[in-house]
Amino acid sequence: MKSILAFHKYTFSYKAPAILTIFYNLLFVIFNLISMILFIPFLQLIFRPGQITNLPKPIYNGGFTDFFIYCKDLYNYTMQEMVKEDPKYALLFVCISVLVAFFLKNLTRYGAIWYQSQLRMAVVRDVKDKIFSKAMKLPLSFYTEERKGDLMSRMNSDVGEIEIAVVAILELIYREPIAIIITVGSLLYISPQLTLISFILLPVSAFVISRIGKSLKRTAKLQQEQNGIVFSTIEEALGGIKIIKAFNAIPFMTERFRKINLRHQQLVTRTFRKKDLSPPLNEFLGAAVMICLVWFGGVMILNNDADSLTGEEFITFIIVFSQLLRPIQGIATAVGNLNKAEASRDRINEILDTNESIYETENPKKLHGLKNDIRLEGVSFKYKDEWVLKNINFDLKRGKTIALVGESGSGKSTIADLLPRFYDVNEGAIYIDDINIKEYGLEDLHKNIGIVSQESILFNDTVRNNIAFGRDDVSMELIVKAAKIAHADSFIDQLENGYDTVIGERGNKLSGGQKQRLSIARAVLKDPSILILDEATSALDTESERIVQGALDELMKDRTSLIIAHRMSTIINADEILVLSKGQIIERGKHRDLIALGGTYANLCGLQGIFN
Numbered sequence: 133m134k135s136i137l138a139f140h141k142y143t144f145s146y147k148a149p150a151i152l153t154i155f156y157n158l159l160f161v162i163f164n165l166i167s168m169i170l171f172i173p174f175l176q177l178i179f180r181p182g183q184i185t186n187l188p189k190p191i192y193n194g195g196f197t198d199f200f201i202y203c204k205d206l207y208n209y210t211m212q213e214m215v216k217e218d219p220k221y222a223l224l225f226v227c228i229s230v231l232v233a234f235f236l237k238n239l240t241r242y243g244a245i246w247y248q249s250q251l252r253m254a255v256v257r258d259v260k261d262k263i264f265s266k267a268m269k270l271p272l273s274f275y276t277e278e279r280k281g282d283l284m285s286r287m288n289s290d291v292g293e294i295e296i297a298v299v300a301i302l303e304l305i306y307r308e309p310i311a312i313i314i315t316v317g318s319l320l321y322i323s324p325q326l327t328l329i330s331f332i333l334l335p336v337s338a339f340v341i342s343r344i345g346k347s348l349k350r351t352a353k354l355q356q357e358q359n360g361i362v363f364s365t366i367e368e369a370l371g372g373i374k375i376i377k378a379f380n381a382i383p384f385m386t387e388r389f390r391k392i393n394l395r396h397q398q399l400v401t402r403t404f405r406k407k408d409l410s411p412p413l414n415e416f417l418g419a420a421v422m423i424c425l426v427w428f429g430g431v432m433i434l435n436n437d438a439d440s441l442t443g444e445e446f447i448t449f450i451i452v453f454s455q456l457l458r459p460i461q462g463i464a465t466a467v468g469n470l471n472k473a474e475a476s477r478d479r480i481n482e483i484l485d486t487n488e489s490i491y492e493t494e495n496p497k498k499l500h501g502l503k504n505d506i507r508l509e510g511v512s513f514k515y516k517d518e519w520v521l522k523n524i525n526f527d528l529k530r531g532k533t534i535a536l537v538g539e540s541g542s543g544k545s546t547i548a549d550l551l552p553r554f555y556d557v558n559e560g561a562i563y564i565d566d567i568n569i570k571e572y573g574l575e576d577l578h579k580n581i582g583i584v585s586q587e588s589i590l591f592n593d594t595v596r597n598n599i600a601f602g603r604d605d606v607s608m609e610l611i612v613k614a615a616k617i618a619h620a621d622s623f624i625d626q627l628e629n630g631y632d633t634v635i636g637e638r639g640n641k642l643s644g645g646q647k648q649r650l651s652i653a654r655a656v657l658k659d660p661s662i663l664i665l666d667e668a669t670s671a672l673d674t675e676s677e678r679i680v681q682g683a684l685d686e687l688m689k690d691r692t693s694l695i696i697a698h699r700m701s702t703i704i705n706a707d708e709i710l711v712l713s714k715g716q717i718i719e720r721g722k723h724r725d726l727i728a729l730g731g732t733y734a735n736l737c738g739l740q741g742i743f744n
């Protein structure tokens with residue numbers, strides 16, 4: 133019930149298409165029935181050709197239900213007049229009426245699908261938009277590799293389930309029950325006795341079918357679990373093949389697999405048998421219900437009880453009755469789809485309800501460029517349980533450069549991530565101009581920090597848009613100026629369409645150095661007072677590195693920079709070098725002093741051929 137309400141909300145987030153879908157579905161149900169009922173006069177003509185009845189011309193007295201009775205009587209009266217003239221005309225008239233009814237039935241069915249498609253895709257778009265916008269706000273700590281894949285799968289398959297549920301709601305609440313009511317109403321109208329009999333028979337067969345369905349579900353679940361066991365056994369065995377051979381354990385493992393595989397085979401066979409039992413059983417039960425109806429109806433006709441049932445009415449009853457199964461099955465399918473979508477809705481809500489965890493203060497302070505310094509005081513940080521940074525202290529004065537060096541995993545990038553508050557410190561604090569960075573607005577803080585990382589983050593768009601990156605208020609002049617400072621202007625000019633060249637996914641039409649220079653141009657244009665360079669030249673060959681380094685030097689002019697580098701040559705001139713190991717600063721000072729110290733830094737430099 134809760135899920136019905138929840139999905140109802142999704143469905144009616146777009147009222148117009150939802151109501152139009154219901155409207156066309158309703159017309160479809162009515163025309164479907166009319167197309168069946170119109171067969172009665174056809175059968176009359178075939179079975180009793182030339183039989184003349186004497187119906188009076190009907191008169192319409194107003195009123196909603198009277199209208200339908202009037203239509204029926206008028207149709208019968210017209211038929212009667214035609215039969216009097218020439219039965220063949222009447223037959224042609226019936227055929228054309230049936231054809232028109234079928235046309236309208238299918239036209240309205242298409243009308244319903246038309247609006248239904250608009251509705252389901254609009255809801256899907258909304259849910260995807262919501263997840264994406266939430267994903268952009270989630271803290272970096274949310275994104276491990278496995279969660280990225282999981283998020284993508286939620287955006288695809290789970291949203292797909294929601295899409296199905298949106299339609300299921302319309303069918304479950306607005307189409308099938310109406311179809312059942314109208315069909316049952318018609319059955320009652322044709323023959324109340326037969327309707328009563330069929331209502332005793334239907335639940336019996338529905339019970340038998342649902343028992344089989346439930347039992348099938350149980351076996352199918354067992355089979356899927358066993359399938360998992362088979363796969364993990366194969367994976368385990370192939371992964372450990374060396375050990376299996378070395379321990380002469382092949383017969384043991386083969387026997388183990390044989391048993392698991394045998395159990396799997398038994399369960400699959402059982403599932404197939406139960407699944408394959410459905411169609412013949414359905415058909416047999418359907419036939420049994422029909423035969424019972426034929427028996428009772430036949431007896432009524434043979435008793436010459438023409439008042440209660442004529443032959444034509446009986447056949448129409450059977451035809452209309454056969455239409456009852458579709459909405460009943462439709463309800464079963466819709467309920468199944470809603471149950472499946474319920475799990476998907478939970479998974480989507482999990483994302484939408486995740487805490488954004490990096491919060492801003494109520495009245496954030498403004499930051500208009502760094503004035504004095506950035507200070508880390510007793511900063512400690514952990515991603516999960518283990519401390520990654522321990523008691524980090526340093527002071528980066530305006531216009532100066534601090535370089536972080538150290539072995540892989542020592543915590544350099546983590547420090548760089550704390551400054552723009554991608555993560556918040558666990559202990560200690562970071563100050564910009566003596567104010568804790570938590571007191572600044574996030575957007576304001578990010579405005580003041582420029583980042584160039586090892587992997588250039590470029591998008592499948594034009595060079596110009598990649599440099600302007602989200603800002604549509606910048607002139608071409610400024611973009612070209614930024615590109616010139618970043619030493620990118622010359623290669624951009626040589627591109628097919630200059631600044632309007634689309635650079636491909638992740639900029640794959642450009643070389644590593646070119647990509648990096650575009651990232652630098654972007655940072656130049658942003659004109660931040662604080663710069664973070666995280667291994668900006670690490671992925672480049674020597675020649676590209678030289679050009680990019682030139683661009684970086686331009687970028688760093690008059691800015692305050694935090695540099696992370698593996699290549700020591702790029703940081704020799706830094707104002708202070710911090711050597712990190714296992715999350716702690718173990719050495720600090722200028723290049724010359726650290727070389728003289730002969731410690732870790734001197735070793736690292738020595739490995740790269742730098743000895744003084």
Ligand SMILES: Nc1ncnc2c1ncn2[C@@H]1O[C@H](COP(=O)(O)OP(=O)(O)OP(=O)(O)O)[C@@H](O)[C@H]1O
Nearest residue numbers: 273515516520538539540541542543544545546547
């Ligand atoms: N998102 C994360 N979740 C959990 N642990 C992480 C995460 N990112 C980094 N770590 C761990 O934190 C420690 C410090 O990583 P960090 O990336 O800061 O090191 P680094 O010095 O920049 O290394 P490298 O030079 O290889 O880039 C490592 O042990 C790493 O495994």
